[in-house]
Amino acid sequence: MRDKLLQFRRYLNRAGLKATRQRELIARAFFATTAHVSAEGLYRRVGGRHPRIGLVTVYRTLKLLKNAGLAHERQFGEGRALFEHASSEHHHDHIICTECGKITEFENYEIEALQEQIVRRLGFLIQYHKLELYGLCRDCSVGAGRGPGTVSAMGSR
Amino acid sequence: MRDKLLQFRRYLNRAGLKATRQRELIARAFFATTAHVSAEGLYRRVGGRHPRIGLVTVYRTLKLLKNAGLAHERQFGEGRALFEHASSEHHHDHIICTECGKITEFENYEIEALQEQIVRRLGFLIQYHKLELYGLCRDCSVGAGRGPGTVSAMGSR
DNA sequence: ATATCTGCAAAGACTTTGCAACCGC
DNA sequence: GCGGTTGCAAAGTCTTTGCAGATAT
Numbered sequence: 423m424r425d426k427l428l429q430f431r432r433y434l435n436r437a438g439l440k441a442t443r444q445r446e447l448i449a450r451a452f453f454a455t456t457a458h459v460s461a462e463g464l465y466r467r468v469g470g471r472h473p474r475i476g477l478v479t480v481y482r483t484l485k486l487l488k489n490a491g492l493a494h495e496r497q498f499g500e501g502r503a504l505f506e507h508a509s510s511e512h513h514h515d516h517i518i519c520t521e522c523g524k525i526t527e528f529e530n531y532e533i534e535a536l537q538e539q540i541v542r543r544l545g546f547l548i549q550y551h552k553l554e555l556y557g558l559c560r561d562c563s564v565g566a567g568r569g570p571g572t573v574s575a576m577g578s579r
Numbered sequence: 580m581r582d583k584l585l586q587f588r589r590y591l592n593r594a595g596l597k598a599t600r601q602r603e604l605i606a607r608a609f610f611a612t613t614a615h616v617s618a619e620g621l622y623r624r625v626g627g628r629h630p631r632i633g634l635v636t637v638y639r640t641l642k643l644l645k646n647a648g649l650a651h652e653r654q655f656g657e658g659r660a661l662f663e664h665a666s667s668e669h670h671h672d673h674i675i676c677t678e679c680g681k682i683t684e685f686e687n688y689e690i691e692a693l694q695e696q697i698v699r700r701l702g703f704l705i706q707y708h709k710l711e712l713y714g715l716c717r718d719c720s721v722g723a724g725r726g727p728g729t730v731s732a733m734g735s736r
Numbered sequence: 737a738t739a740t741c742t743g744c745a746a747a748g749a750c751t752t753t754g755c756a757a758c759c760g761c
Numbered sequence: 762g763c764g765g766t767t768g769c770a771a772a773g774t775c776t777t778t779g780c781a782g783a784t785a786t
Contacts, residue, residue, distance in 0.1 A: 440760050440765060461751080476768045481751065497656045499709075501749060501776090517703050528697055536690050537712060544683060545717035546674050552656075554709045555694060560702035597740055597785050618776080633743045638776065658751090658774060741784070748777070758767070 423453045426492060426507070433490035444475050448483040452493065458504045458525055498525075498554065515553040521562035580610045583649060583664070590647035601632050605640040609650065615661040615682050655682075655711065672710040678719035 430449050434441050451468045452459065459467070465480045484505055487493035494508045498518055514529040533553065541548045557563075587606050591598050608625045609616065616624070622637040641662055644650035651665045655675055671686040690710065698705045714720075 438765085442760070442766065444767070474768085478752080478769080479767060482766085497654055499654045503750085517698065517701060519703070520706055526701060526703070528701065530693060530697055533690055533693050536687060536693070537710075540685055540687055541674065541712055541714060544674060544685065545720075546676070546683075546712065546714045547720040548712055548714040549677055550714075551710070551712045553694075553711075555698055555703065555705055556707050556709070557698065557703045557705040563702075563704040595740085599741060599785070601742070631743085635744080635777080636742060639741085660775085738786095739784105740786095742782085744780095746777105746779080749775090751772105751774080753772070754770090756767100756769100758765105760765080761763095 423450075426453045430487065430490055430492055433492075434486070437489075439486070444479050445483050445486070447475065448480055449487060449492075452484070452487060452505070453507065455507075457506045457527075458496070459506075460502045460504055462502070464505070496552075515555075517555040517557065517559075519559035519562055520556050521558050524559050526559070580607075583610045587644065587647055587649060590649075591643070594646075596643070601636050602640050602643070604632065605637055606644065606649075609641070609644060609662070610664065612664075614663045614684070615653070616663075617659045617661055619659070621662070653709075672712075674712040674714065674716075676716035676719055677713050678715050681716050683716070 427446075427449060430445075431441050433439075434445070448464065448468055452464055455464070455467070461477065461481050461484055464484070465475075465477045468475050468480065484493060484495075487505070488495055488508075492508050493505050496504045496506060496516075498504060498516070513534070514527045515533075517526045517528060518524070519526075537551055538548065584603075584606060587602075588598050590596075591602070605621065605625055609621055612621070612624070618634065618638050618641055621641070622632070622634045625632050625637065641650060641652075644662075645652055645665075649665050650662045653661045653663060653673075655661060655673070670691070671684045672690075674683045674685060675681070676683075694708060695705065
């Protein structure tokens with residue numbers, strides 16, 4: 423995390439931008455998250471401890487973190503964007519539990535390789551990809567699949 | 580497409596909903612699209628020929644089509660949702676050109692199989708997945724990669 | 737006849753932008 | 762001191778909702 427902050431400062435510096443108190447605090451809070459925060463969520467984390475920071479600044483700083491290559495923005499099909507650390511050495515994908523919302527990460531070389539093949543065959547030049555699996559995590563599937571009481575998980579809705 | 584309309588009417592009927600002129604026209608326009616329309620886009624298609632249909636009704640009808648299992652809603656990370664026919668026998672994934680926005684579909688059994696493995700290993704019960712590859716399509720990659728005039732594609736934005 | 741629909745306008749959720757005061761460098 | 766920055770409020774998207782008049786069954 424020390425690294426990340428340094429990288430961020432370096433980025434700001436190179437880009438002729440300023441290392442303000444707000445940016446520092448927001449970046450710090452961001453790097454302290456486990457993973458997958460919304461702008462709002464990060465705002466609350468920061469705001470809790472340091473009142474004078476606006477949601478707008480969080481949005482702007484997240485954009486800077488993206489430009490600095492330190493954050494990825496994800497759209498998991500809910501309304502809002504979630505941000506995660508980009509530094510992770512390996513690219514990874516996500517499994518999202520449709521019941522409890524838990525997000526698990528994984529990586530698989532073979533899939534990546536197959537993607538490469540497909541893309542090449544279609545004449546595309548790949549830049550990045552997004553693979554999301556949706557389903558029930560172990561806990562939720564047990565609850566829904568077994569118990570005679572909890573028959574849901576297929577509600578009309 | 581005749582099928583689809585019938586299916587839709589049957590769905591409405593069963594659900595105690597009404598087969599109105601608007602729903603008929605919107606569904607018809609939807610089934611006539613090649614693929615991937617936004618609500619707005621569908622609205623324009625319908626509205627062009629039949630003035631008295633509101634965007635709101637298009638949204639509502641698309642929701643019905645989803646409930647009827649006839650449409651899928653996709654989020655390709657732009658602001659808006661795109662809808663496509665759900666009837667397609669096979670599941671398929673998408674390649675999106677980041678330059679011109681062209682969307683190409685493909686399917687690959689091996690990837691699906693690998694996904695199954697991963698998911699099982701992690702104890703998840705998969706419901707559906709989303710695989711999106713982003714890159715430059717043949718046309719755009721030629722334009723950007725070669726021509727000395729068109730150096731962009733990496734603009735600071 | 738009546739419960740469902742439609743379209744308009746308004747509201748909502750999320751994100752961006754305009755602007756005057758503010759603050760790193 | 763200058764130019765980038767902040768926070769507020771306002772505007773912008775996309776989508777949903779409230780409501781009175783219209784319509785399918």
